[in-house]
Amino acid sequence: MGRVTTPVPRSAAALCAAALSCASGVRGQDLAQLPEPRADRSRACTSSDPAGGNEDSGHYLAVLPDKSRVLAEFPGPGRLARVWSADPRGDVRIEIDGAEHFRGPFRALFDGSNPPHGPPLAAPFAGGFLCFVPIPFRHRCRVTSPAGPGTYHHWTALLGPAPELVALPAPRPPVVRRCEVAGACELATFTGPGELVEIAVRIERADPRALWLCATADGATVPGLAAPLDLLLPGDLPTAATQGTGDGFVALHLPVPWRQRLVLAARHEGEGRALFDLRTRVRDLPADHRRHYLHAHFHRAANRWGEPFPVLRVDGRPGHLVGVVAELCGGPAQGLSFLEGDETVVADGETVLRGTGTEDFFGGGWYFRGNPASSPCAAVARIDERLCRVRAARWLLFDPIPFARDLRVDLEHGGGNDAAGSDYATLAVWYDDAAGLGRADLAGSLPANAPRPAPQWEDLEPAALFPGLLASAGAVELPPGEHHLPAAPAARCYTLRAAGRPVLPTLLAPAGERATLRIGAPLAVDEVRVEPALPAIRSWRIAGPFPGGGRRGLDRTHGPETDAGEARAYEVLGDGPRGWRAIEVPTASGVLDLDAAMGRRDEVVAFAATTLRAASDQDVVLWLGSDDAVRVYLDNVPVHERRGVRGVARDQDRVPLRLTQGEHLLLCEVEDYHGGFGLFARIDAASVTAAAFRAR
Numbered sequence: 001m002g003r004v005t006t007p008v009p010r011s012a013a014a015l016c017a018a019a020l021s022c023a024s025g026v027r028g029q030d031l032a033q034l035p036e037p038r039a040d041r042s043r044a045c046t047s048s049d050p051a052g053g054n055e056d057s058g059h060y061l062a063v064l065p066d067k068s069r070v071l072a073e074f075p076g077p078g079r080l081a082r083v084w085s086a087d088p089r090g091d092v093r094i095e096i097d098g099a100e101h102f103r104g105p106f107r108a109l110f111d112g113s114n115p116p117h118g119p120p121l122a123a124p125f126a127g128g129f130l131c132f133v134p135i136p137f138r139h140r141c142r143v144t145s146p147a148g149p150g151t152y153h154h155w156t157a158l159l160g161p162a163p164e165l166v167a168l169p170a171p172r173p174p175v176v177r178r179c180e181v182a183g184a185c186e187l188a189t190f191t192g193p194g195e196l197v198e199i200a201v202r203i204e205r206a207d208p209r210a211l212w213l214c215a216t217a218d219g220a221t222v223p224g225l226a227a228p229l230d231l232l233l234p235g236d237l238p239t240a241a242t243q244g245t246g247d248g249f250v251a252l253h254l255p256v257p258w259r260q261r262l263v264l265a266a267r268h269e270g271e272g273r274a275l276f277d278l279r280t281r282v283r284d285l286p287a288d289h290r291r292h293y294l295h296a297h298f299h300r301a302a303n304r305w306g307e308p309f310p311v312l313r314v315d316g317r318p319g320h321l322v323g324v325v326a327e328l329c330g331g332p333a334q335g336l337s338f339l340e341g342d343e344t345v346v347a348d349g350e351t352v353l354r355g356t357g358t359e360d361f362f363g364g365g366w367y368f369r370g371n372p373a374s375s376p377c378a379a380v381a382r383i384d385e386r387l388c389r390v391r392a393a394r395w396l397l398f399d400p401i402p403f404a405r406d407l408r409v410d411l412e413h414g415g416g417n418d419a420a421g422s423d424y425a426t427l428a429v430w431y432d433d434a435a436g437l438g439r440a441d442l443a444g445s446l447p448a449n450a451p452r453p454a455p456q457w458e459d460l461e462p463a464a465l466f467p468g469l470l471a472s473a474g475a476v477e478l479p480p481g482e483h484h485l486p487a488a489p490a491a492r493c494y495t496l497r498a499a500g501r502p503v504l505p506t507l508l509a510p511a512g513e514r515a516t517l518r519i520g521a522p523l524a525v526d527e528v529r530v531e532p533a534l535p536a537i538r539s540w541r542i543a544g545p546f547p548g549g550g551r552r553g554l555d556r557t558h559g560p561e562t563d564a565g566e567a568r569a570y571e572v573l574g575d576g577p578r579g580w581r582a583i584e585v586p587t588a589s590g591v592l593d594l595d596a597a598m599g600r601r602d603e604v605v606a607f608a609a610t611t612l613r614a615a616s617d618q619d620v621v622l623w624l625g626s627d628d629a630v631r632v633y634l635d636n637v638p639v640h641e642r643r644g645v646r647g648v649a650r651d652q653d654r655v656p657l658r659l660t661q662g663e664h665l666l667l668c669e670v671e672d673y674h675g676g677f678g679l680f681a682r683i684d685a686a687s688v689t690a691a692a693f694r695a696r
Contacts (some may be wrong), residue, residue, distance in 0.1 A: 032109060035293075036360070037292060039160055041159050042401040045154075046353070046354060047060070047071075047356055048356050057152045068146050070143070074140070081134055082398065083109055083130070091148075092104075092144070092145045097140060117131060127365035128366075128470045137361075151445045154360065157668065168286075170580065175282075181266045184265065189264075190261070190280075193258065193259045193289055196264075201280075203277040205276075206276055208269060212267040212268075213225070213265075218258055224435060227297075232296060234393065237391060255294065256294045271334060288553060296429045298425070300423070300427070303420055305417065309413060315406045320400040322397070322431060324427070325426065326427070328392070331420065332371055332650065333589030334419055335647065338414050340358070342606075343361040343410070368392070379392065386456070388584070399411070420651050462526065475525065477523065477525075483518075483519070484515070496525065505586060512515070524677075536681065540609065542581055544576075553668065564667050593680050611665060614659040621654055621656055623655075626652070627644055629642060649681075651664065
């Protein structure tokens, strides 16, 4: 399909010019229009799973008679404000008011080949693709694509009249103050009417996670803005909204208006006294200005199974959301799978955004591809799968989400609020027409520190674990033979490493027992990684792989689901007849790596079985995790099924079971769609044990 090169309408060109000024600048006046009240409203069409699951690719509004798909459709007047995709494949057609505006490769909206769709407003970003080139329409905007591969996509429009541009006076020269704070301290008072167009801090001595900045406007009893600097002024997340200024300061460029009086204060929750420089820049405003107040709300909590994380609740006043900054930390052994959770934004009782994953809310894709990145409206830093944590920011500078009465912003965790124990800290930033926050608990004393890392590992020098061996620069050479690693009250995993890499498979030492290492040749080791072995079923017998048949593997009969006898053999891919194989899980996470066991195939099915032994009749809970779909049988009876794409993590599904005294067969049928392939399971009763095969 050929591309139609349509001139950008004059109104769109004006919007582009304003947007480019905002994107390329870092001065407060570049974002001057953000506090203005809004009469428009936000709507988004996305590929989110309509069933609420994690199958978030390839969903459309409709299929037309010619088999093309409707990706998005909006009534006018309005403007297309944001386009995102994780995989912009195939072609798209954008129709504006009945005329073709664009036809060509979806990727051309991001790669610079179709001006004005190019940097900084359109570009790849952290595994995803973002475009903020505004496209206005009077009556209708419709986006279609021909039949072809499904994609992950967002199309966001602002419907209704655009805010009028307001002429504002130039700001006064900046003022710098030296501040020393222990506990709470007032920093500066401004009388108005006016607004701060820049707040910048240069820290000399303080932990930015323990130093809070608070702003109280027009006699409010509760600060409207109260936030830790670690999230309000994140030096590692540069955008047009917050950015280092080259002289050691990190600045907030969102206007902070008031009508009569603004008090800027600090609170230091760390040890000793915080020492920093504060730079402010003020703009005088007309006495009758109606610009909204800037608010920031910090929230941190450990996620609960089955419940989304509440980023923000605003009730009873109009305003618009302009930013979310987050530090997200997974629970033990979750990796980055907690990012599978979708975002949901509800304005005035209507869902205006239902996304396809946490990273797409922040502009990225595919768990951010593991790369820190920065753009005018989004940034991501500290992507660490091992430590299970991510820092990210999204600023809605071109696509704010207005509300007339109330707003709710939620983040799922995991494929469906199933990454329990993940620890989220978020800072939501918005404008509304109330000077202070409506409820005192929103700005009360909250822990300012970032989420704790999940329990992980400790690296020890091998000489401490192998006494008597000659050590050189911390390394030892183990002679051939048998070596013992010490026992501990709780189960441990040991990984011997050299030059940063494992030199042997991980060793599991059960609680109170030593791990025994047998080697046949000398082995050089410079560190031993010690990790807590988390509770899990570790003794399995496995069968497979079997063909999945295009995500229909659970609908096929493969053999083990009808006869899981220990002596049975099955026709498996690549090997012909093959019986059950015993496998022990040595990793600290307790995750059974089916990819490694099955030869790293996609669209396959595997079975994992274990014999449960219950000491008495009892009700227990099976906690389960899988990549991807899973069905569970207890004594040949199906007791649980979960379909859809997800990465394996601990405790994604909760399955109540009734066990009678004696032995029971637990059989898990796991289907892999693409990527990883794994299973996690644990029983929450200490009186239940598991063994791959029945005792002979």
